[in-house]
Amino acid sequence: SYVLTQAPSVSVAPGQTARITCVGDKIGSQTVHWYQQKPGQAPVLVVYDDNDRPSGIPDRVSGSNSGSSATLTITRVEAGDEAEYYCQVWDATNDRPTFGGGTKLTVL
Amino acid sequence: EVQLVESGGGLVKPGESLRLSCAASGFTFSGSIMHWIRQAPGKGLEWVSSISSSGSYIYYADSVKGRFTISRDNAQNSLFLQMNSLRGEDTAVYYCAREDGYRYKGYFQHWGQGIPVTVSS
Numbered sequence: 460s461y462v463l464t465q466a467p468s469v470s471v472a473p474g475q476t477a478r479i480t481c482v483g484d485k486i487g488s489q490t491v492h493w494y495q496q497k498p499g500q501a502p503v504l505v506v507y508d509d510n511d512r513p514s515g516i517p518d519r520v521s522g523s524n525s526g527s528s529a530t531l532t533i534t535r536v537e538a539g540d541e542a543e544y545y546c547q548v549w550d551a552t553n554d555r556p557t558f559g560g561g562t563k564l565t566v567l
Numbered sequence: 568e569v570q571l572v573e574s575g576g577g578l579v580k581p582g583e584s585l586r587l588s589c590a591a592s593g594f595t596f597s598g599s600i601m602h603w604i605r606q607a608p609g610k611g612l613e614w615v616s617s618i619s620s621s622g623s624y625i626y627y628a629d630s631v632k633g634r635f636t637i638s639r640d641n642a643q644n645s646l647f648l649q650m651n652s653l654r655g656e657d658t659a660v661y662y663c664a665r666e667d668g669y670r671y672k673g674y675f676q677h678w679g680q681g682i683p684v685t686v687s688s
């Protein structure tokens with residue numbers, strides 16, 4: 460099955476830029492989606508189709524995907540961005556979604 | 568407004584059964600592929616099962632195959648997960664979610680609030 464690897468944690472100061480990466484074999488040829496999850500809440504889609512944002516997601520949040528890694532970038536980080544972030548692709552061979560292990564974003 | 572509301576969770580002993588339900592509203596349920604996704608305490612998201620819009624195509628994670636059964640009632644706009652022979656490792660919050668996007672590139676914009684299932688003696 461397809462494996463996605465994320466760093467367990469990322470820390471940034473308020474106002475700085477957070478970059479959360481998702482590594483997978485030839486992930487650049489996949490379509491990547493990103494979710495934000497705060498404690499006790501359901502995941503929220505923040506980026507889909509590599510770099511599109513659902514309505515209501517600020518343009519401080521963006522995605523990119525190339526080669527062997529995809530990146531979720533959050534500029535001008537705020538305290539409210541502190542959360543777990545998951546990447547997801549579709550495992551077409553087995554016809555199911557695959558999630559990365561998650562990255563905990565801490566705002567210092 | 569799309570709404571997905573799970574119910575039926577709770578505390579059960581190992582080997583027992585539980586049936587989860589997900590009531591859908593605000594969209595054409597009969598035209599949507601639906602999924603169950605779970606999250607064990609302190610762990611990440613794990614896909615459990617999916618069912619096509621008509622119910623003809625069903626898939627399971629290896630970890631639940633043979634024990635869990637997904638089904639749907641399009642007339643009642645409801646999704647179900649029958650969980651048998653439950654184990655401690657099935658302890659998790661279970662979410663129902665609607666698949667969006669292109670086929671084989673799907674994502675989940677709509678999730679239920681999640682329902683906890685605890686398997687413990």
